[in-house]
Amino acid sequence: MLDLIKTRRSIRNFTDKNIDDELVDKILEAGRWAPSGLNNQPWRFAVVKDQGLKDKLSLLTKYSHSISSANVLIAVFLDQNVSYERTKDCQAVGACVQNMLLSIHWLGLGGVWLGEILKSGPEVGEILEAPSGHELMAVIAMGYPAGPAPKIPGRQGLSELTFFRK
């Protein structure tokens, strides 16, 4: 488990091999089982495989290549109609995304958590026909990894991150 967590990395280049719908469902399933405050499950999903849609979305971020070359996109929205406290809801969405990223890695696929595209949240919502009150929180681009595995960015040590221990 710890090994899975530590070897996960952001994969931004993909082959054109198709991901079976069954695998996509497994990944969404992992997201669905995340914890949330009061179990309010504020996450909502849009799944994109259509190349025309991916190309349209790719124009809304500087990371166009990851979007257009991904086999599948999972856009994660916060349903503000069931939101109860923004800080906690954003944390819950983060837990949900992390469940999906770990599952992607575990399944031998590669994925990247895209946040820069949030600047175009309303436009993404329009393309994906998001219901009212749905706010874009993240896009996961995924596929079978192409090319050499990228380096994992380093992390600060535990002693730097832990300010109190008693």
Add this chain to the structure above:
Amino acid sequence: MLDLIKTRRSIRNFTDKNIDDELVDKILEAGRWAPSGLNNQPWRFAVVKDQGLKDKLSLLTKYSHSISSANVLIAVFLDQNVSYERTKDCQAVGACVQNMLLSIHWLGLGGVWLGEILKSGPEVGEILEAPSGHELMAVIAMGYPAGPAPKIPGRQGLSELTFFRK
């Protein structure tokens, strides 16, 4: 992996068996390797084993029992000095907490993600000598599980959560 995600539950009752420091470090290590926007790693940790401190903290939430009977508490703070965008930073903290909860479960321990105590964030920060700009984001109470495993609260189905698929 999916099985681990789906069988994780909130454990609120603990035996008085001690958790080795080595295991606590493994759990923090899992948190440390979470993804964050721009890899800013905004999470900071305070680890509490001292019973006097736990009892003090337990007065700051209605979930006193989970706090005072836990063997170890991990309080997770957001370091606003390295924060770059609140929504994304809260998501990163959520990913970090989820890594730790999954690791706790994987190690055969039990834990619960406490959010209600955020209402007393400044008081918690004072007790734990949090540096300036450290905002309480979550407390994980953990220990060896006592009593029967609690029911896992249900989740909405994928078809309810997925509003777009093309």
